[in-house]
Amino acid sequence: MESATRPSGRQHALLTTKPKRTVDYKIVLLGESSVGKSSILERLQNNTFDDNKSSTIGAAFISKKVVRETDLINLQIWDTAGQERFHNLTPLYYRNSNAALLVFDLTSLESFKKAEYWINELETYIGEVELDEPASNEGRGRDTMKIILVGNKVDLLNGEACPFEDQIKEFMNVHKSVVNYFKTSAKKNLEIIDLFEYITNSIDDTLFYDIDEENKSKKGIIDLNFSNATSNTASSCSC
């Protein structure tokens, strides 16, 4: 176990401010077995790293509250199993997600190729959703899933370039739906905070709802459309 090396971001300084608006933001982690998906989440949640981490079976869930200025962000994160035979189940996890992290191991080309599989699956899914529910003109605007590429285990490169850097560049060029790329190390705590700060900073304003109104409206809205988390925000857009 490695202990905390630096406080996570700027959240702690602002805890005294009462949050005015909030959002449930759903994230899913996809990628080949053993690339470090669960370790990235352990770093986020406890700021620890465990060399001995057991395989994820089916999926695991973590949640984390982040306070940013007057915003309270509830990150709800699904960590999925890497083995291919569980892929049939992954739509359950990415279906409602606001963001997807495609994680691969910077020292394993094989694992990067899996990212290609996932991007195709997600792009097909996004395509279907857009055809089914074309962006409404009601102002809230469907927040399309943000896809982020994450190359983990950067510490194992020992400062050298990734052997398949060109292919990663090519990947970013071809897949415009991938909005950003991070090189992280869950073990050495590199860029994990940057990754999640990027995510929380780029949450669409329309997804937030005012905290006062939450109690009044939430229960009823769950009844109406519990399968779509974004619907909670319909009445309280503050943009």
Added chain:
Amino acid sequence: MVVLLDDSGESVYDFDLGSNFGKDRQIHEMTEMLDANDIDRLRETVLCTSDRLLDNSLRARAWPLFIGQDPNLDVYMKSLSEKTSGEESHKDTDQVQKDVDRSFIYLCDTAGEHSEIPHLRKRLFNVIMKVLEAIPGINYYQGYHDVATMVVLAFEDDYEAFQFLYILTLRYLRDHMMTSIRPTIKQLDIIPELLSHIDYDLYLILEPSPPVYALSSIISLFTHDITNIADISLIWDFIFACDEPQLIIYIYTALLIYYKDDIITDLNEMSDSSIDSAGSRYDTDIVHAVLNKFIRIHLSIDSIDSKLEVYNVLKLALDIRKKIPLTKLKTFRHISKFSFLKSKSTSITVLALQIKEHQQYESQLNKKRYITEKLNNSQLLKRELRRSPILIKASLGVCILGVILHTTYKNSGIKVGIGNELARNVIALWNCMKDTLK
């Protein structure tokens, strides 16, 4: 805590929690039964004893007797090694290695010195690979290694561990090792239906989520979600003494009922509001997330408490089984007749039939999916056409013009190559549109 089922009928087995027997005496008695090969009496004793099989040396002897052995396995393995020597490695080798490298994590205490772990991992890898090679057509899954971990710990001898895991795989796990995960999902679907007969309120609360939350417990025979080896051992003693794979489903359902109040508390906490009025539902993801880890959180790690809890859960499982046989359930009828829930056969021939049936089912499913995709595509086209009436009108205009041109040319007998081709194209387009608009 939930009160046990208010059961008017008496329970089949009464757990002798306040046993006066000394532990040594029990071990002695059980050893005698094992020596005399009196399996029936041993089964009964195990089911009534608070500590069940008491220790690993007894387990290594009793478990194989409870679930059976394959007397021809030696001969079969010999013939197999002659046939396959020098061939390339098994397709699942990499995945097994990845999982083995991450095993024995919760077991550090019981496994003794940390330095033993490399040795245990090596044993684990060899035993798993040997079973995968011995049973043709099965596929390794993540979670199988958790099952094998328990086996490696219970059997000091590698060949005994292999023999036991071989039968365990065929009798208790084979459905999960088909080419796809679908047979497993069908098993999980039994859980909500079973629950609906026992506790309808809880069934309604959990309904928003599909039962995939039970996946890791079911496919790992609870080893993935219960971290205390003593607790897992008690559950395994119980399942094997009954030698009834259906108990896996019953025990999971019993856990849901036993921890109902805790589950509801967790759901309320996560929802940030309690749901009071009838008809309100929890969010799908929240139900899913809470159930995904309720066993790990609530089955106490304190060994004395957890032992009692495990007894209560197992008793409850038997009560449920007595009340609701799986054959009553619709979801059970959807299960393959070759499933281990229906056929206790450990024959490789029966497994081959199961694999064949599964493959046929999968290929039918693929065909259906292909057709649905085609249909969806044509429906999208239809919708697109409806959305742009001007385009349709224009095309219709062109079509009519084409038809007129065509007939005119035909009637007048003038053969103009280009004109004819144009008309033919327009008619083809017209037919195509008629098809889509149908």
